[in-house]
Amino acid sequence: MSTYSRRTFIEQMGWGLGAAVTLPSLVSMTPERANVQDKQRLNIALCGLGRYANVLKGGLAASQYCRLAGIVTGTPAKAAEWQRAYGIPDKNSYTYQTFDQLSRNPDIDLVYITLPNGLHKEYVLRAAKAGKHVIVEKPMAFTEQDCREMIDACQKAGVQLAVGYRLHYDPHHIELKRLGQDKIFGQVRLMEASLGYRLEGISPDDWHLNKALAGGGPLMNLGVYCVQSGRYVLGEEPVAVTAQIGPVTMPALFKEVEENITWQLYFPSGAICTSSSTSNCNVDRFFASADEGYFELEPALSYGPFKGRTSRAAFNFPVVNQQAAQLDDIAQHILANKPLPVHISGEEGRKDMRVIEAIYRAAHTGRKITLA
């Protein structure tokens, strides 16, 4: 409870934001860095200093409401390097063995977990136990049941739980949601959403190829964005799923997880979303066709910059730092002691994981899986 409650004073002192934190206004604020006092900054510890932590560095540097205050790593050389680069004191530098001592450190408000997928659940539970708010990278966990346990643990500990859903902070995706959910072109009927990266040259020891650490192949790591875009463009949850495991063209690498996978989501309105996610080639596109027109992005689901258009006109939105916008919105909510928006919450992660579980079940059984 400590950290969560500790922040209520900020709101009481009038430093909090207004109730309505609209995403576009946040986005437009990001480029001009306001003079935010350190007391209004959320102190973040990055847990797992791998590839995505290096992407987040840029987001933290560009953020107005966050400060990189701590690290968790099992590699002493990385600890030394990050401490030096960011002026992180020894007392804010943890290993996986000392992680639980975070509970005694009032200088860390939130732990951002960028560990391999298979460690997400354990470290969310440990962060909650330490009384820290948590952002966990996607995929949130391996099963919907895991997600439920993580949500429950955070609720009981009185800390907030977010999933690193950066796309909700990109104005192109905010527009996709508006076009779909507000039926600007009428009812959406068909979506095509695919994301893939060619992993040639990857080490056979990379954790993304290890079932226990990755939980699966590109569906887990990339397909989650395709699933989610279909869900949020419609504002609906799928009622059934079909899926197909694709061929293996790099057998030396893909011994444990799928190399590529295709699937189809069926929504209550009759709309469908078809997707591919692959580790053997690059693909990054989203398309939606509705009764009176279409809209699409390409690139669509990566870090951008995105390019979009509708059947009427090209998109004209600014390029934003997705991670900075995400971090600032989360920080502003937590600093103001307000619940996080549901679309980046653990609950959203649970809904994605429910679909991903069904996709794997459909792919492995060859059957259409109905979602109750």
Next chain:
Amino acid sequence: MSTYSRRTFIEQMGWGLGAAVTLPSLVSMTPERANVQDKQRLNIALCGLGRYANVLKGGLAASQYCRLAGIVTGTPAKAAEWQRAYGIPDKNSYTYQTFDQLSRNPDIDLVYITLPNGLHKEYVLRAAKAGKHVIVEKPMAFTEQDCREMIDACQKAGVQLAVGYRLHYDPHHIELKRLGQDKIFGQVRLMEASLGYRLEGISPDDWHLNKALAGGGPLMNLGVYCVQSGRYVLGEEPVAVTAQIGPVTMPALFKEVEENITWQLYFPSGAICTSSSTSNCNVDRFFASADEGYFELEPALSYGPFKGRTSRAAFNFPVVNQQAAQLDDIAQHILANKPLPVHISGEEGRKDMRVIEAIYRAAHTGRKITLA
């Protein structure tokens, strides 16, 4: 045999074209209309004066080597209108009852069959029996076995058989084939090819909704282009197929044929092609991702004009009249007494139908269908 042999004299007299009729040169010839003598024109009878016959009118008008010389229709008013518009004498105007009398008409060289799909086989057999060359619109028939019978009948009659595969004459598609088959970006791994039109407002009596006349829904009428593009970009035949019948959102119309369908083709190289074909929304796109880049068209599979690009640059090809280019290439081959290119032949139609049959079987059984 009569018509086929009758044309050999043209070649012997030196009017024939050189052996190598390359498509790009043909395409570039089309805009400048050469002064082609009437003796060098192929006399075509259009059989079935529906929607596509009206599209072909433009192609015939723009062609250099074809003349609209006859018609076959069951509607006296249409016969009168077309005869008046194109100066077609009564002796070249047929009904379905008098069709077989074409055998006694030396002024018709070829019958272009634009009847509903369910009549394709019957009229190809009757045209062959009448000793006329034939172009039949896609889908060639309903089954691979039907295609075989049609091919055999034409071979025995000594007439040539083409399927109305207009896309082979569009420079954008000629380029797709080159990029894929010549591996300009390395091995293609993933293709996404979809084509659909929203049929809202269509009469419930339209033959496209009638199983006996259409043979199926959008897979038969539109999906054939998706199947074919996957095949010709790779230059391979699929070894397995999975497919899913989509939801019905217009139950008053789609009682007999599918409203939408999705499928996945698996090729020997390990490449896959995923597709949607639908009658409930507009979609018209092709994408291919290879080891070292991608290429795509959107619009991609309709009558154009197409817009394409690769990961390096935008396409810059002229807009062509697909139908005129198609008609002129077919006419030049027949006038020169040369066999038609295999990629627009009945054999090509048979290969597509083999895949389409497997797609329906996969969709209806829920199983992955292996193609021997």
